[in-house]
Every structure is written in C-alpha cells, then in structure tokens.
Amino acid sequence: MPLSESTFTQRLLRSMRIRMPFAVVLKHNDAVTGGIPDFSVPLNGKTSWFEVKLMSNRLMFRPLQLAMLQRMRGDYVIWDTVKRQGCLLPAIDAPGVCASVVPYKELVDKIIAEVKR
Numbered sequence: 156m157p158l159s160e161s162t163f164t165q166r167l168l169r170s171m172r173i174r175m176p177f178a179v180v181l182k183h184n185d186a187v188t189g190g191i192p193d194f195s196v197p198l199n200g201k202t203s204w205f206e207v208k209l210m211s212n213r214l215m216f217r218p219l220q221l222a223m224l225q226r227m228r229g230d231y232v233i234w235d236t237v238k239r240q241g242c243l244l245p246a247i248d249a250p251g252v253c254a255s256v257v258p259y260k261e262l263v264d265k266i267i268a269e270v271k272r
Contacts, residue, residue: 158236164207170263190223196270203270204229216250
C-alpha cells in the first residue's frame with residue numbers, strides 16, 4: 156500500500172515530538188477552513204508553520220494554501236515516496252525547485268533547525 160500524506164505527517168510529527176520534547180508540535184485538523192497549514196511549532200515567541208506534500212503528478216501547490224503559507228512565512232515539507240528523500244521549501248519560493256534533497260533523518264534535522272532559527 157502506498158504511503159499517504161496523512162501517514163507520513165503522523166510519522167514526521169512523532170519524530171519532531173521525540174527530537175523536540177521542549178517544544179509543542181501542533182497538528183492542525185480543519186476540513187472546513189481552507190489554507191490552514193498541516194502543523195505548527197511555537198518556540199521562543201515565534202511560530203513556524205509547515206505544509207506537508209508528497210511528490211505526485213497532481214497539483215502540489217493549491218492557490219489558497221500557497222497564499223496563506225506565504226503570508227505566514229511558512230515552509231513546505233516535500234517528500235518523494237519513491238526516492239525516499241525530501242526537502243524543506245520556503246513557501247515564498249514556491250512553486251520552485253528544492254535546493255537540497257535529503258534522506259528522512261536529515262529532513263527532520265532541517266525542520267528542527269528552521270524552528271530554532
């Protein structure tokens with residue numbers, strides 16, 4: 156069975172919570188309000204916003220979601236289920252090309268670095 160965006164997000168949030176026990180990692184579930192990012196991490200007076208996307212042939216950057224994430228200065232967490240690697244793409248640069256594609260553990264490291272920045 157192929158990996159779903161929901162399953163990958165759950166795995167990612169579990170990793171974040173283990174690696175950042177001092178932070179609050181919040182999953183946002185709102186099927187009614189469009190454009191709300193998948194999760195956020197408030198830390199030291201700053202909130203980092205993230206939208207998870209699996210690579211596919213369908214429209215990855217939905218206009219409302221992209222506009223909201225850009226206004227929030229958030230990031231896309233993009234994961235390629237075939238190559239098993241991903242990247243962190245600032246929404247302000249989307250749609251665009253990932254500067255560096257890394258394995259899962261390094262992707263989590265990049266997200267944590269962004270939260271701490």
